[in-house]
Amino acid sequence: MTNPADLADQLRSGELRLYELEDHADADTAAEARRRFLAEETGADLDAIGAYSFEAAKASGAAVENMVGGAQVPLGVAGPVAVDGGSATGEYYLPLATTEGALVASVNRGLSAIDDAGGATARVTDSGMTRAPVFRVSGVAEAETVIQWVDKHTDELRETAESTTSHGKLLGVEPYVVGDNVYLRFAYDTKDAMGMNMTTIATREAAELVEAETTAELVALSGNLCNDKKPAAINAVEGRGRTVTADVVLDRDLVEETLNTTPEAMVEGNTRKNLIGSAKAGSFGFNAHAANTVAATFLATGQDEAQVVEGANAITTMNAREDGLYASISLASLEVGTVGGGTKLATQSAALEMLGLGGSGDPPGANADALAEVIAVGALAGEISLIAAFCSRHLASAHEDLGR
Structure with missing residues (x-):
């Protein structure tokens, strides 16, 4: 078993970086090595952070990166x-x-x-959990053509999106046009999952289909019309989750x-x-x-x-x-x-x-x-x-x- 003190030494010397420790040790050992390194670098007492009850292997990578321990909240x-x-x-x-x-x-x-x-x-x-990619078009006439294609091929978009998940269901696609921007607000039934990752992966596949079949060019998989983790009137009116x-x-x-x-x-x-x-x-x-x-x-x-x-x-x-x-x-x-x-x-x-x-x-x-x-x-x-x-x-x- 790799010694956390040795890993901390390698962090100090620059031989390893914080995110590389799990390649050389289990999640608990990697977290301890980071605590040792940070305690020496900052002078902080990190013993309390090292007292956690969850399984580090479950948390590291899946829930957090560069794990050092746990933050306790009453x-x-x-x-x-x-x-x-x-x-x-x-x-x-x-x-x-x-x-x-x-x-x-x-x-x-x-x-x-x-x-x-x-x-x-x-x-x-x-x-309904939403994800709204933004596409570039030449102007409003081309935007109309893209929207018409989306309207006629919703079933095809649904099949493509749902091919990525055994649980999520595409409920609908709502288009919005702003100048030479086309936003497609996809909404999904994600069952018991909050569903943000599910909808992102499903929408990526659907967006690639839109790109392949129309002249629209994908600029960002999230065009902020979703709207995630920001105050937004669209969520207050249309809902999300x-x-x-x-x-x-x-x-x-x-x-x-x-x-x-x-x-x-x-x-x-x-x-x-x-x-x-x-x-x-x-x-x-x-x-x-x-x-x-x-x-x-x-x-x-x-x-x-x-x-x-x-x-x-x-x-x-x-x-x-x-x-x-x-x-x-x-x-x-x-x-x-x-x-x-x-x-x-x-x-x-x-x-x-x-x-x-x-x-x-x-x-x-x-x-x-x-x-x-x-x-x-x-x-x-x-x-x-x-x-x-x-x-x-x-x-x-x-x-x-x-x-x-």
Whole structure:
């Protein structure tokens, strides 16, 4: 077995580079060698980074490059809460990985109120992972010819794209023209996978067919009209990944006794802050802090954390009714999966198992749909709790009480 100290010496001398260590040692040894080298180079104590429980061989290369260890984030749990979903049915505990004090307590308070009301309803109303290559054409006349070809040969494009995967299904291709640019926004049903890699590989094959059969020239496999990991109106309107809504009716006594405010005050607070304030700011998210719950569940369950950007595309609505308060949250572009990527790592897999949603669903796609519905209920709980806190003037005191 190769000695990590010897590998660290070779890094220092320049005989090896950081990315070459797995060619000479197993993943754990390579990570230890990098820690030794970096500790000497930077003077940092990296012992804590070296304490990890996942299998280095699974993580190295598949989930991370130049692995040195693991970054630990405290994991809390909120719930239970009853969910009546299209795929999520029953009571769920929500795992939340975060370093923001008071977040778990806030979501837990909201979930408690929802559960006391009999639970929340949630539905995935649309689903489709997108990839949009951009092609160069000579002008708008040629663009029209390319679009006509795509329209007539969608079945051929579907067959070509789906030849790369046993799970993904091409749902459609939407063309956009900007001058001498043609964008083709491919949308796929990726079942229980988040599906970004799946759609990229499938779209590459389809784009090559477009190039071969038309005069269009591929410039970039992603033309940013997908739109991935950036705030974008197209995802807020058209959706990406799962589009999911959760709602609940809280009776007046519950709002007054548990949340220390009134339905009318919460409606006004939501309108003035989340709707009017967000509109004035030009925000794509009309909510209080949906990204908090999305980020914490993403970290806990092995999702692509950069896609929290799209996960914040959410609108919170509240209406006062005779029987109390109606509250909902609609997340336009929640990109989640229960197979592939970070979901295979030990702690993330355990968090999914806690939810009862690890691996592939029956039918395929059911587990990812259920995860989206549970996250939406968690985000709704966070909205209810935070809005109640500022309506009752308890927001700052809650953070002070928890020492944050």
